[in-house]
Amino acid sequence: MDHTNPVSDLAIVGGGPAGLFAAFYAGLRSLEARVFEALPFLGGQVAALYPEKTIFDVGGLPGVRGADLVSALERQARFGTPDIRTSEPVTSLEAHRGGFLLQTSQGTYQARAVIIAVGVGAFTPRPLGVPEVDRWEGRGILHTVSHVASYAGRHVLVVGGGDSALDWASELAEAGATTTLVHRREAFRAVESSLHRAERAGVHIRRSTVVDNLEGTDRPERARIRHLPTEKTEEVALDAVVLSLGFVADLSAVRAWGLPLEGRHIPVAPDRMAVTPGIYAIGDAVLYPGKLPLIASAFSEAALAVNAAATFLDPRAHLHADHSTSIAR
Numbered sequence: 001m002d003h004t005n006p007v008s009d010l011a012i013v014g015g016g017p018a019g020l021f022a023a024f025y026a027g028l029r030s031l032e033a034r035v036f037e038a039l040p041f042l043g044g045q046v047a048a049l050y051p052e053k054t055i056f057d058v059g060g061l062p063g064v065r066g067a068d069l070v071s072a073l074e075r076q077a078r079f080g081t082p083d084i085r086t087s088e089p090v091t092s093l094e095a096h097r098g099g100f101l102l103q104t105s106q107g108t109y110q111a112r113a114v115i116i117a118v119g120v121g122a123f124t125p126r127p128l129g130v131p132e133v134d135r136w137e138g139r140g141i142l143h144t145v146s147h148v149a150s151y152a153g154r155h156v157l158v159v160g161g162g163d164s165a166l167d168w169a170s171e172l173a174e175a176g177a178t179t180t181l182v183h184r185r186e187a188f189r190a191v192e193s194s195l196h197r198a199e200r201a202g203v204h205i206r207r208s209t210v211v212d213n214l215e216g217t218d219r220p221e222r223a224r225i226r227h228l229p230t231e232k233t234e235e236v237a238l239d240a241v242v243l244s245l246g247f248v249a250d251l252s253a254v255r256a257w258g259l260p261l262e263g264r265h266i267p268v269a270p271d272r273m274a275v276t277p278g279i280y281a282i283g284d285a286v287l288y289p290g291k292l293p294l295i296a297s298a299f300s301e302a303a304l305a306v307n308a309a310a311t312f313l314d315p316r317a318h319l320h321a322d323h324s325t326s327i328a329r
């Protein structure tokens with residue numbers, strides 16, 4: 001077993017809003033944190049499911065685009081220079097020499113305390129079912145687009161039929177990309193305004209159409225798409241494919257860790273968010289009387305859990321941090 005990774009004070013499992021704010025708060029408490037996120041990007045449900053939607057109920061932000069909230073959270077999370085590891089799901093968690101041992105897809109890590117911020121489970125993108133996709137993952141096969149403007153003048157194929165597929169297609173077309181949107185059904189699962197926006201932006205919308213194959217060398221360059229009712233095929237030139245087919249949330253890893261679960265949730269004591277000594281849980285993963293599955297609640301729970309972990313790691317530590325305004329930077 002590879003134990004060469006330095007032991008961290010805190011392992012934070014999940015890089016959604018709860019995990020990212022916990023990483024920030026760990027920095028505020030001078031704890032060394034390591035964050036593990038299953039997906040190749042941070043932000044949890046906000047980034048995966050509704051990056052283009054406006055969120056209105058985060059205090060101090062009267063309306064913030066999901067993607068903008070995620071990048072602000074990520075910037076804030078880096079306050080104490082945590083080790084943030086994406087595309088690295090935690091598969092096992094066990095007690096080890098007074099601390100904890102976490103096994104991920106990449107290695108083994110030790111931590112003195114753990115915060116579980118797994119939301120509704122580890123996300124994996126729903127597959128397209130075309131074999132070439134895995135080969136180009138991250139090299140032209142995307143699930144979110146970080147710099148939409150950089151696709152101006154390029155060809156992008158977006159696959160999916162929900163709000164986020166329509167939103168990505170509209171954003172890309174508005175930024176000057178030649179954008180084709182392929183959806184296997186006739187009707188979209190999206191609000192009408194999203195469809196109207198895509199039409200206004202000039203997205204080439206292909207309904208009842210599937211992707212038969214992708215071709216290219218280092219990255220996808222062409223797609224063959226097929227209109228199901230007529231079996232007519234069409235070749236589309238492309239520089240990138242955005243797969244917006246949704247995500248599958250998988251809680252099976254957490255079930256295997258032997259923690260108490262009630263349905264899909266971990267019951268916690270809401271004063272310290274403790275599950276067992278040294279293990280805390282926060283965000284959508286948890287259940288307690290009055291729990292609100294909101295981003296704002298996740299932030300408060302993160303502060304409670306990190307403060308509790310700080311006193312677990314050092315019983316002389318104060319339960320409450322100084323106000324952040326006391327910090328000189």
Ligand SMILES: Cc1cc2nc3c(=O)[nH]c(=O)nc-3n(C[C@H](O)[C@H](O)[C@H](O)COP(=O)(O)OP(=O)(O)OC[C@H]3O[C@@H](n4cnc5c(N)ncnc54)[C@H](O)[C@@H]3O)c2cc1C
Nearest residue numbers: 014016017018038044045089090119121122123283284295
């Ligand atoms: C469509 C929609 C709209 C919403 N709108 C709002 C809104 O307007 N306002 C609001 O406050 N809330 C809203 N919410 C709810 C909000 O998104 C959640 O409350 C919030 O995302 C919870 O954050 P979290 O970090 O607990 O979980 P998540 O956001 O689910 O993040 C958990 C992360 O943990 C990762 N993970 C899980 N298991 C593992 C593992 N074993 N190893 C590594 N990583 C793992 C997952 O991949 C995921 O990225 C909305 C939700 C949806 C679906």
